[in-house]
Amino acid sequence: MATVDPYDWIKADLQTLHRAGWHRSPRNSPSLPGPRVQWEGREVIQFASNDYLGLSGDSRLITAACEAAHLYGTGATGSRLLSGERPLHRELELALATWKGTEDCLVFSSGYLANLGVIPAVMGKPDLVLADRLNHACLNSGMQLSGATSLHYDHGDPDALEALLDTHRHRYRRCLLCTDSVFSMDGDLAPLPRIAALAHRYECMLLVDEAHATGVLGASGAGAVEHFALSSPLIEMGTLSKALGSLGGYICGHRELIDYLRNRAKTWVYTTGLSPADCGAALRAVQVVACEPERRAQLWRNIRRLQVGLAQLGLKPLPGESAIVCLPVGNIEHTQKFASGLLSRGFYAPAIRPPTVPTSRIRFSLMATHTEVMIDGLLAAIGALSISAPSQA
Numbered sequence: 001m002a003t004v005d006p007y008d009w010i011k012a013d014l015q016t017l018h019r020a021g022w023h024r025s026p027r028n029s030p031s032l033p034g035p036r037v038q039w040e041g042r043e044v045i046q047f048a049s050n051d052y053l054g055l056s057g058d059s060r061l062i063t064a065a066c067e068a069a070h071l072y073g074t075g076a077t078g079s080r081l082l083s084g085e086r087p088l089h090r091e092l093e094l095a096l097a098t099w100k101g102t103e104d105c106l107v108f109s110s111g112y113l114a115n116l117g118v119i120p121a122v123m124g125k126p127d128l129v130l131a132d133r134l135n136h137a138c139l140n141s142g143m144q145l146s147g148a149t150s151l152h153y154d155h156g157d158p159d160a161l162e163a164l165l166d167t168h169r170h171r172y173r174r175c176l177l178c179t180d181s182v183f184s185m186d187g188d189l190a191p192l193p194r195i196a197a198l199a200h201r202y203e204c205m206l207l208v209d210e211a212h213a214t215g216v217l218g219a220s221g222a223g224a225v226e227h228f229a230l231s232s233p234l235i236e237m238g239t240l241s242k243a244l245g246s247l248g249g250y251i252c253g254h255r256e257l258i259d260y261l262r263n264r265a266k267t268w269v270y271t272t273g274l275s276p277a278d279c280g281a282a283l284r285a286v287q288v289v290a291c292e293p294e295r296r297a298q299l300w301r302n303i304r305r306l307q308v309g310l311a312q313l314g315l316k317p318l319p320g321e322s323a324i325v326c327l328p329v330g331n332i333e334h335t336q337k338f339a340s341g342l343l344s345r346g347f348y349a350p351a352i353r354p355p356t357v358p359t360s361r362i363r364f365s366l367m368a369t370h371t372e373v374m375i376d377g378l379l380a381a382i383g384a385l386s387i388s389a390p391s392q393a
């Protein structure tokens with residue numbers, strides 16, 4: 001009897017991806033992280049890293065990771081509830097809590113797992129989650145997993161959020177508002193003061209994802225919550241894998257919340273603790289960020305230099321106040337051509353296209369370790385390409 005291969009559909013789906021021009025695969029980049037990297041066999045200046053403070057290749061973090069591995073081994077050997085935790089786990093959590101000005105903190109094995117753990121832990125079937133339409137994928141996954149009713153409001157629009165609260169809030173037990181503070185594919189900031197006021201008025205919890213703001217915004221680099229001086233009780237989520245140059249995620253908040261998550265967040269209870277090397281590197285990063293504010297100052301000088309340079313070329317990046325600067329240069333095809341043009345001039349920045357975002361753009365991420373010469377070189381390349389393809393549609 002002829003049978004159908006039960007895996008045939010994968011081939012068909014891959015073909016669909018290829019036909020739509022949506023198929024992607026990672027490129028080889030065998031370098032120590034930094035602005036200058038090997039990219040598919042050639043040296044380029046890259047504007048594609050979340051390593052905003054340039055710490056991922058910092059010798060102090062590398063040493064801290066090695067020392068932690070020598071002291072405590074390469075693996076955490078099991079869930080922290082079953083196999084115990086290393087002193088570094090709590091040291092890191094307390095350092096993060098002190099920095100963020102919260103009572104306590106819990107570190108997860110990634111930022112994705114933090115959001116996937118916290119939302120289903122605090123939300124269930126009788127509850128309502130309201131989320132910005134452009135939130136990161138892991139907030140959406142967490143919402144789905146929680147079984148709560150989930151609705152999206154228009155991006156960055158607190159009036160739309162208020163309308164949803166007015167209509168729906170009273171029919172649900174608990175309500176959680178969820179937003180990125182810096183949006184990862186646009187680089188703009190959520191209107192957190194208005195959202196926090198709505199959370200208070202409608203008796204909602206508020207989860208703020210500080211993945212791209214930690215180390216970048218606020219007087220001490222603690223993030224957008226510090227930048228806006230928000231004081232209301234929050235669930236503050238962040239990652240150790242962007243400005244902190246390591247791997248892992250965290251939730252900061254009040255003592256009961258963290259104690260509750262240690263018992264109820266399945267992506268923490270049922271998974272192996274963060275590795276000693278990742279903990280050691282992240283802890284060292286928190287210390288470096290505290291005593292070297294000049295790294296953040298340099299990052300902001302770099303951000304301004306690119307913004308001002310683009311304006312001088314008559315180009316309009318998307319509005320934003322972060323290390324992510326997005327430049328629309330036309331449709332999908334134009335955007336891809338523009339990115340290839342940059343690459344042929346020695347600069348790598350990714351073309352971000354549908355379905356990841358509604359409209360195509362080149363996305364530049366800046367680092368404290370980019371030099372003025374690198375940024376001016378990028379601007380010259382952008383200028384040359386804009387003249388040859390003057391499409392700002």
Ligand SMILES: *Cc1c(COP(=O)(O)O)cnc(C)c1O
Nearest residue numbers: 110111112136184211239241248
């Ligand atoms: C990167 C990112 C995450 C996930 O963090 P990882 O530690 O990389 O898993 C979560 N939220 C946002 C907004 C992000 O940009």
